[in-house]
Amino acid sequence: MALRVILKEGDELLNKHCREVTSFDEKLYTLLDDMAETMYAADGVGLAAPQVGLLRRVCIIDIGEGLLELINPVVTRQSGNQETEEGCLSCPGKVGITKRPNKVTVEYFDRHGKKRKITEKQTGFLEITLATKGKLCYPMDKIA
Numbered sequence: 001m002a003l004r005v006i007l008k009e010g011d012e013l014l015n016k017h018c019r020e021v022t023s024f025d026e027k028l029y030t031l032l033d034d035m036a037e038t039m040y041a042a043d044g045v046g047l048a049a050p051q052v053g054l055l056r057r058v059c060i061i062d063i064g065e066g067l068l069e070l071i072n073p074v075v076t077r078q079s080g081n082q083e084t085e086e087g088c089l090s091c092p093g094k095v096g097i098t099k100r101p102n103k104v105t106v107e108y109f110d111r112h113g114k115k116r117k118i119t120e121k122q123t124g125f126l127e128i129t130l131a132t133k134g135k136l137c138y139p140m141d142k143i144a
Contacts, residue, residue: 001030001037004052009091014050018057021071024113028058032069032111035060044089051090068118070108076117077105 007014021028031054039047039060049058061068080102087095105119 001033003041004034004038006038006042006047006051006089007053009094011090013053013055014090016050016055018048018050018055020057021109024071024109024111028071029111031056031058032060036062036067036069039089042089047089069111070106071111073106073108075101075104076107077119079103 031049031052035047035049035052035058038052039045039062045063046059046061048060049056057072059070059073061070078101081099082102083097083099085095086098103119105117107115107117110116
């Protein structure tokens with residue numbers, strides 16, 4: 001495993017669209033392992049592939065219940081609304097108020113290509129737009 005550089009706000013790569021993952025192989029396993037090491041080293045709770053320079057639909061989340069790896073995630077159901085204060089590893093030192101569904105159901109693939117489904121109350125890393133613009137897979141609707 002290796003620590004990866006986390007791109008910061010203003011990097012053009014963060015404004016680009018992510019492509020789907022099509023190969024579930026050693027390269028993907030290395031990416032997921034590196035992302036986890038990088039996220040934990042930065043005291044984060046989530047990290048997406050674009051934040052480490054790869055335009056792939058991959059994100060990892062750990063909100064205290066263990067690491068969750070989501071490949072090609074799709075929100076299939078959402079309900080309710082909530083506003084929460086969040087930070088973002090790509091926007092160090094800044095906090096934003098985000099509006100999110102209270103509950104979401106997400107279909108995704110695990111690292112081995114097995115299709116999975118999860119219903120969560122806290123999911124801010126899927127198809128969210130950075131304050132500046134662009135469709136990404138990590139949190140920060142607004143930056144304070």
